[in-house]
Amino acid sequence: MSQEPHLTDPDEQLGRVISQAKEAAALAGVDTRAGVDPEENAQALVHAGKTSFAFELSGLSSATIVGEIEEALSQLNGVDARIVYPSSTAWVSASSTFDPQSIVDVFARFGVDAQLTDSSLRRRVAWSDVEDGRFRRSVRRHRRRASKEQVEQEERQFELARRQGFLERQSDHRRRQASTQVLFTARELITKKRFWVSLAFSIPVLIVSYYPWMQFDYWQWVLAALSAPVVFYGAWPFHRATIGGARRGMSALDSASSVAILLGWFWSLAAMLFSRVGDIGYRADPTWASLSPDQARTGMLFFDVSCGMTCILLAGRLLIRHTRNNLLDDLDRLRTDHNTKVTLVTRHRKNPKPVETSVAVQKLNVGDDILVGPGDLVPVDGVVIGGSSTINTEALGIEPREVSVNDKVYAGSINGDSRLKIRVSHTGHRTWLAEIYRWVADTNVNQNMADDLATRTASTLVPVSFMIAAADFALWALITGNLTQAFASALAVLGGVAPVALAVSASLAMRQGIEGAARRGILIRSGNTLRALDEVDTVIFNRVGALSSGEMHVETVTADRGENLDLVLRVAGALALESDHPVSRALVRAAREARDAQHTSTIPNWIEVSHYELDEDGNFHGMVELPIQNSDGEEELRQVEAILWRPKNLSELDGRLAQAAVSGGTPLVVRWKGKDRGVITLHDDAKDDAIDAVDALEQMGLETMMLSRDTYPVARRYGDTVGVSHVLAGIQPANKAQTVRSVRTHGARIAMVGDDSVRRCFRVANVGIQIGAMSHVQTASAIEHSEADVVMLEGNVKPIPQLFQFARKINRVVHSNIAFAWGYNFLAMLAAIAGVLHPMIATVLMLVSTLYIEVRSNRVGSFAPVSNKAEADNQRIEGSQVA
Structure with a gap:
């Protein structure tokens, strides 16, 4: 085996290290070609600059952890963070190319949920446009130095990085779950596939069990094999909830059914192994609705009960899910995705002809003009500036309306049969649709927290049913000596108990009522609000805004002796010019009409007002220029202090002004230079x-x-x-x-x-x-x-x-639901203990009781009050509609 020669030359060692570093960088996807200028790379990094991110924080429970979070964030490369605890806001400065998800992950380690604000998201979108331009310029440079294959690979990597960007991963943190979620069976596990598989295996089990002429040799062993998938696959959601609740020291609401399914299967298997029930020639002749003591003495199998109970529970949960309508899901379908393309209409100074371009909704700004075609969803709140059509505003719960130029339209509305040109007023989270979504989401969170006690109370029924079933089994076994009949009675206790019905007896009616009202344009804070409405005995209306139509008109103008009637009205209009109150609008309108109709030059066309002020009593103060006679008897313009005020009682005026103040509508007194000059009364009609x-x-x-x-x-x-x-x-x-x-x-x-x-x-x-x-x-x-x-x-x-009738109705339904749930559980347990209730029938009754409460609660939403006049005129709420 040859060894690499030892390098003694420092230059050779440095070259070797550089070569190894380049190989490692190339494997990591870093371009190490000699053609890349290091100075150019450094300048590009400096030009990338920094940007700021603003995060809304939830779960920031204590100010003591603020320092720890800031220290953890500072350890990220190039990140500088400051957390404002009172407003639960974090301000973070980082490189513009920095992934905000890393910051979110740091917050998550401390149990804090961080969400980018809308302004930060917009800056990232704007920055992505800049990066697109830089990327296109860099592509042109790279084309001169690199192969086409490498450029295409970089383009694919860039597109993949954009698709994995923060904008695609954002989620709504408002749809939180209550702490009692573990007490319910997971909805995601209860699927149609699981039900149909369970039903397919259960049908032969039920047929063979209840029809003796279908039974054959070893039939009971075949049923054990057929029922196993039902018990361990079909009923797995209920077993999983039971295990999850036990690990947390709680009782899942379906624990009694889960235990009954398992006990029925294992009891039957043990009976086949240790009694004559497992004999080859054994035949059973069961009853459908009651327990037979004679049959119990010879043995009994409960495969049918385990399978039937599983199928009934699955079918019931699927049916309940189908009958329930979630308002948040409906609103989600009406919320426009931020990548949806809309037609933007722009005009350029050099080319007055409008240009239509297709842009994403997230790139729209206030003041942009867009086109919405017939049948399309309106993506923003705005004002119609072209066209007329019928707008379906069912999503907002308000009355459909005909809109034309200068009329408002709202996101989530559906356009009719004509194209509209809309000027954008609000986008994204600032629209009314988004606000209704947030309101309902917060209401659900509050409702979940309020229902926590009711759900935990219902869960206590499960261990109570276990104790009652155990005591029932022991008593039947001691009295009759028949273990099979004792077990069947205990199984009926577990199958008939309905903690789910008790848990949803109050919460479901409240939730359906709140969502039903929201669908009709009435947003209710929580179930506690409905309870408080039921207890109200006094209703106080504010006259302006509640009872009056809002459109006011000047009824009479009374000037004091020696005063100019038109001048009194003109001064009042000048003082009220800066206010949008209906009273102010009526004064300004009347003053302008008087100015246009006057034929004298003694009153200036325009009365200048300075040092304008509105005090806490709603009175207008200001310095006005009025024609005042000087010592020579000549009129000249002078600034005087003027007040437009409303009298509180009759003692504040006297003479003809006092009489005028009480003889008509709403009185306003005009005063300047410390003297009351006249009284203006205004009239506003009551709402229809x-x-x-x-x-x-x-x-x-x-x-x-x-x-x-x-x-x-x-x-x-x-x-x-x-x-x-x-x-x-x-x-x-x-x-x-x-x-x-x-x-x-x-x-x-x-x-x-x-x-x-x-x-x-x-x-x-x-x-x-x-x-x-x-x-x-x-x-x-x-x-x-x-x-x-x-x-x-x-x-x-x-x-x-x-609304008050609706609150009373909901509370009646809640109280009757609770009484029915407790009454049913008591009677079902009593019948099961008496031995007159078959376990299968007990399960059916349990499902029927739950569905009964579901149906009653779901009907509540249809009786919600309506905010629009057309429906309100047609709807009549009778006290006996929900019985």
């Missing part, structure tokens, strides 16, 4: 359905109140129009929350109804109901952290009484 809604609430026994800033005579007059029982008048916006709290301290259980302007009142009420969310909030994400417990997307009032 407000009177019917208030009347329905009164008939349900609920007390109705109305909050208003107006003086009592004005507010009382408006309250009589809509029919509310009590009026809380003269309440300034800053004092509305304290007023609601005062009513609650008197023992009332309050539901506060209003728009986003009374969100502070939602905090102090038992239940906060926000209406007209799509009209009053600036962005959809504003409702994610809303203080309201119920958010109605549209502004109709008629669904309010339906």
